Structures are given as structure tokens and as C-alpha cells.
Amino acid sequence: MTEIGSHNDVPENLPEHGSDHGHEAARKDPFANPGLPPHEFRRQDIDPKAARHSERVVTGLFVLSMLATIGFIACFVIFPVDKIVYIFPFGHVSALNFSLGLTLGVALFAIGAGAVHWARTLMSDEEITDERHRADADDQLRENVRQQWITGAKESGFGRRKMIRNSMLGALTLVPLAGVVLLRDLGPLPEKKLDHTAWAKGKKLINSNTSQPLRPEDVQVGSLTFAQPQGLEETQDDFQEQIAKAALMIVRLKPGDIKDKRERDWGHEGIVAFSKICTHVGCPISLYEQQTHHVLCPCHQSTFDLSDGARVLFGPAGHPLPQLRISVDGDGDLVALGDFEEPVGPAFWERS
Structure with missing residues (x-):
């Protein structure tokens, strides 16, 4: 069994990506490990213009999430509980419930879509293998994991792509406010x-x-x-x-x-x-x-x-x-x- 690990830890007995040795082993033994297919570079890996476009898309999704969260809070304040509106094809619905569901859904979807698009287009996508290790890791393995984490964080561009990082942090900071605002439904303060x-x-x-x-x-x-x-x-x-x-x-x-x-x-x-x-x-x-x-x-x-x-x-x-x-x-x-x-x-x- 195999799992994701460091590129440097590929076992020697596994066939290299796309090598003739792998095809030869497959012909001799149909159940042999065929290895990983050759790595194909994405357009964003070789075209800086495409990478900048993806960065703008991810940033735009995070900004959209922030705007949707602000819209959620605004709808909660603006629409009275008993206001009914007609919306095709749903018919007559509560304006408050519909607007809250729509804005919160957009806010959460935009965060998820931004994170997925970031991972699929800008983060490292090269697959590497490593033998499954025992549950109790030794010092060398822990150090390898630490180095893999450092490498992964570096390749993700989290520190270098400030526009994505800041917009993501802004979206993740604002979304919890939707839950805080919902506390108002526990009832108004009794006052006097x-x-x-x-x-x-x-x-x-x-x-x-x-x-x-x-x-x-x-x-x-x-x-x-x-x-x-x-x-x-x-x-x-x-x-x-x-x-x-x-x-x-x-x-x-x-x-x-x-x-x-x-x-x-x-x-x-x-x-x-x-x-x-x-x-x-x-x-x-x-x-x-x-x-x-x-x-x-x-x-x-x-x-x-x-x-x-x-x-x-x-x-x-x-x-x-x-x-x-x-x-x-x-x-x-x-x-x-x-x-x-x-x-x-x-x-x-x-x-x-």
C-alpha cells in the first residue's frame, strides 16, 4: 500500500514515471505495480500569464465570499421576519429566509471554490509515492514530514501570493460573522x-x-x-x-x-x-x-x-x-x- 510522501523517498524498486522498465514489468506480470504516469505540466506551470489569471480568479472568489457575508448580515437587518415575496420558480417565500440562504450559500461556496481552484491550478500537483510507515514515527521520518510540510507550504505560494493569501484570510474571517449574527434569533434582549x-x-x-x-x-x-x-x-x-x-x-x-x-x-x-x-x-x-x-x-x-x-x-x-x-x-x-x-x-x- 502506498501514500503521498516526499519525492526524494520514492523506493528504488518502483518503476520510474513512464519508463520502459515499467512497461516491461507489466508485460511480464499484469499485476505488477505500473508506477505513476509521466507528470504533465499544467498551463499555469509554464505560462506566467495563465498563473496570474488563476490568481485573480481565486482572489475574486474569496472577495465574492466576503461580499456575500456582508450581504447576509445586511439582509438579516433589512428584511422583517414576516415579509413574503414571490420568487420564480419557488413561489411565495420568506424574503428573510431566502436571502439568508442565498447569501450564506454563496459565501461558503466561494470559499470552497477558491480553495479548490487554487489547489488545482497553482499548488504543486506532482504525485509521489512512499511506503506506508508504521504509526510510531521515528526521528528521521518526523524530520522528513517536517521538510515535506515546509516544501509544500513553499510550493503552495501561500507566502509569495499575497493577494490570494490576504483575500482568503479576509473571507475566512468574515464568514463566522454570519453565525454570530444568527444569535439574534435566540430572541431580543428583554430590556425593560x-x-x-x-x-x-x-x-x-x-x-x-x-x-x-x-x-x-x-x-x-x-x-x-x-x-x-x-x-x-x-x-x-x-x-x-x-x-x-x-x-x-x-x-x-x-x-x-x-x-x-x-x-x-x-x-x-x-x-x-x-x-x-x-x-x-x-x-x-x-x-x-x-x-x-x-x-x-x-x-x-x-x-x-x-x-x-x-x-x-x-x-x-x-x-x-x-x-x-x-x-x-x-x-x-x-x-x-x-x-x-x-x-x-x-x-x-x-x-x-
Whole structure:
């Protein structure tokens, strides 16, 4: 078995390229090693003009890759996620997805095509053979490999062909930026968006089932009712986004059963309002145990005590459910006295 090696290491028992000795050996033994065919020089090896042309082609491909990567980043910024365009023959497609796929494909293809064209036209292409060596190389073999590496690097023209080298390094430097930009799809930074919901001072608590304002007499001891802010309608474009933060659960406890003083002060005659969004991963809480005043998240079994500030009793949730301060307005309806004083839902790195 043979492998690529140094030209100087060709075994003596192998026939030389295109020699009569090789043809003679083939006639005597059809299974004999015929050796390598005579080396044919490429046009770029003998014509400096052709070599310069290949160099310009390789450089152009690397530059094209850089431009395509810049186009990828520009498309990511320019096109909105919901923009649909008609492109023949694909039909109606997402402008963002199509442009990202096209520019990234061109960027990667141009790098590969440039590298292949460089290797095929400008790097050394003479085939040489060497006996397969043992896995544990001796000092002489390691030195031979080192010399082969030095020779190969010299023959590749990497140090001499600065235009190719610099354009390749530029393309390889820019392409990873496409992956960095894609990190934006992990979601926008929360900023202060999680600090505020649709609740505000004076907004009535609307029963999510009847769409009517909740009154104290509508909430019985031991019952669990779900509410949403006044003015939030399902027909709104951002309804799902708003209700995901503003969903509320209302329970009525006997005042003597409420252990937490702030919870008692923030309620009305034993009626207390807590966020319905679990503080673990944001699942909606809906399982209420009347005798213990515990609510259970059905996703991962986080359990909260609604009689003690909704503190966590069990499960992976990291902090209590936020409480909404409520009262009664002049119409006798339950109203909010402001927004939640802390972000609802799962913890995040800017939780205040």
C-alpha cells in the first residue's frame, strides 16, 4: 500500500514515471505495480500569464465570499421576519429566509471554490509515492514530514501570493460573522419589557370567561377565578403577547388564613390577585387546592402557597408568584392599584 510522501523517498524498486522498465514489468506480470504516469505540466506551470489569471480568479472568489457575508448580515437587518415575496420558480417565500440562504450559500461556496481552484491550478500537483510507515514515527521520518510540510507550504505560494493569501484570510474571517449574527434569533434582549404588563392603576379586573368586570361578591371563598386587564381584547394583534404577562388568578381566602401581612394589605376582604405565570419556565398555573391554599403548576409541579405570599413550597420555581395590588372602585368593581412591582414569569439576568 502506498501514500503521498516526499519525492526524494520514492523506493528504488518502483518503476520510474513512464519508463520502459515499467512497461516491461507489466508485460511480464499484469499485476505488477505500473508506477505513476509521466507528470504533465499544467498551463499555469509554464505560462506566467495563465498563473496570474488563476490568481485573480481565486482572489475574486474569496472577495465574492466576503461580499456575500456582508450581504447576509445586511439582509438579516433589512428584511422583517414576516415579509413574503414571490420568487420564480419557488413561489411565495420568506424574503428573510431566502436571502439568508442565498447569501450564506454563496459565501461558503466561494470559499470552497477558491480553495479548490487554487489547489488545482497553482499548488504543486506532482504525485509521489512512499511506503506506508508504521504509526510510531521515528526521528528521521518526523524530520522528513517536517521538510515535506515546509516544501509544500513553499510550493503552495501561500507566502509569495499575497493577494490570494490576504483575500482568503479576509473571507475566512468574515464568514463566522454570519453565525454570530444568527444569535439574534435566540430572541431580543428583554430590556425593560418584562418589567411592565398591561396592568395599570384604575384598570378593572375582567373575568376571562364572562368578559365582565369582577365584583367582590363574584369571588367566593375557596374559588379560583382568572382575570385580565380592562381594555385587552382577543382581537388585538398583540393579545397573546400581552396576556402572557398579564394573566391573573384571583382567590378569596378567609382573612385569618392569610399569613403574609403584605399579601393581606394588597388584597380586598380576603381577595388576593397573583400572576398566573409560573416563575419556572412560564407555564400557566391552573390547579388549586382549596383546603391547603396551594396552587400547582402542571408542567413541572412547582407548588406555591397562596396564603403565604405565594412562596415556593416545592419544585424548580425560583421565586414566589408576583402579587397585584387591588381594591374596589366607585362602581363596586375590583380594580388594580398599579402594575406588578417585579417582572412576571421566569427569572432573567436583569430581574429587578
